[in-house]
Amino acid sequence: KQEVTQIPAALSVPEGENLVLNCSFTDSAIYNLQWFRQDPGKGLTSLLLIQSSQREQTSGRLNASLDKSSGRSTLYIAASQPGDSATYLCAVSRGNTPLVFGKGTRLSVIA
Amino acid sequence: KAGVTQTPRYLIKTRGQQVTLSCSPISGHRSVSWYQQTPGQGLQFLFEYFSETQRNKGNFPGRFSGRQFSNSRSEMNVSTLELGDSALYLCASSFSASGANEQFFGPGTRLTVL
Numbered sequence: 001k002q003e004v005t006q007i008p009a010a011l012s013v014p015e016g017e018n019l020v021l022n023c024s025f026t027d028s029a030i031y032n033l034q035w036f037r038q039d040p041g042k043g044l045t046s047l048l049l050i051q052s053s054q055r056e057q058t059s060g061r062l063n064a065s066l067d068k069s070s071g072r073s074t075l076y077i078a079a080s081q082p083g084d085s086a087t088y089l090c091a092v093s094r095g096n097t098p099l100v101f102g103k104g105t106r107l108s109v110i111a
Numbered sequence: 112k113a114g115v116t117q118t119p120r121y122l123i124k125t126r127g128q129q130v131t132l133s134c135s136p137i138s139g140h141r142s143v144s145w146y147q148q149t150p151g152q153g154l155q156f157l158f159e160y161f162s163e164t165q166r167n168k169g170n171f172p173g174r175f176s177g178r179q180f181s182n183s184r185s186e187m188n189v190s191t192l193e194l195g196d197s198a199l200y201l202c203a204s205s206f207s208a209s210g211a212n213e214q215f216f217g218p219g220t221r222l223t224v225l
Contacts, residue, residue, distance in 0.1 A: 031211060043115075043201055044216040089154070095211045098144060098167050101154040 002027045004092055006102035013080055014110050021075040021105045023090035028068045031095030035064050035075050038087045038104070047088075048075070080109045113138065115204050115217035123223045129190040132220045136183050136204030142166075143185040144214065145177060148199040157200075160185050161207070189222075197224045 003026045013019050023033070032051050036044040048057045048064040050073070056065040063076040073090060087106045091099035116135045124130050136143050144167075145157040156169040160179035177187040183204075189196055199221050203214040 034213065036216070041199070041219075041221070043117075043218040044203075046213055046215060049213045091154075093211070098156040098159055098169070099214060100156075103153040 002030075002092060002094075002100045004090060004100050004102035006088075006090060006105050008105060009103065010106040010108075012108040012110060015080060015082060017080050017109075019077050019080055019107075021077070021088050021107070023073040023075070023102055025071045025073075025092050025100075027094075028071050029094060030068065030092045033064075033066055033073050033090060033092045034099065035062075035073075036089045036091065038089060040087075044089065077107075080107075082109045082111045085109050115202060115215055117200075117202055117217040117220050119220060120218065121221045121223075123225065124192050125225050126192055126194060128192050129188065130192060130222060131186055131188045132200055132202075132222075134185045134187075134202035134204075134217060136185070136202075137215055140204035140206055140215075141183055142205045142207060142212075143179055143183065144203045144205075145185070145187050146201045146203065147171075148201060148219075149197075154201070157187065192224045194224050197222060 005024045034049045035047040050057050050066045061078040066073045087104040089104040091101040093099050118133045142161045144159040146154045148154045159167040163179045174190045179185045199219045201219045203216045205212040205214045
């Protein structure tokens, strides 16, 4: 059974700092991995999708990497801003199965 | 392009009642998945519908059911509500199989059971 873990559960950083969020999964036979952002009480916003054949994806100040063999992904946020404060979730899928989510990392960027 | 819409956004019900939630996917998307989110359990998969057929089902009791219409809109129903059903219910749409393509989520329906 696939399990997804995100560490740390919460993170507080000063504005402008570069930071890394971690995601690990137990079954490396994944089809893709997706990073989401969730603001309090709101739905999920898709940030990046990495197919299993890819090593990384970039969007603006965000860069996500994937190492299937070690069961790990990282989300790198450059030059953090207070508007980046949210919960970040990663989720994996085998392709014909639903997404399995981690419990998220709650990020606070302090001005 | 309009995003995923969910109605209603908020619901308050009492134990024993039933509730129906609605989800309209992004135009052209044929897969709709439903998730329950609670502080303790996180996001848990309920079921997925594709072309009006249930493709996958999570580990929830039979009180939770769903359906999908020919226009890809989906509804989920919860009968005999329990206090523990209080949660944020999220639906997501994707072009084809939920796990094969990028999923896009709606804003959710906040259900409170009193």
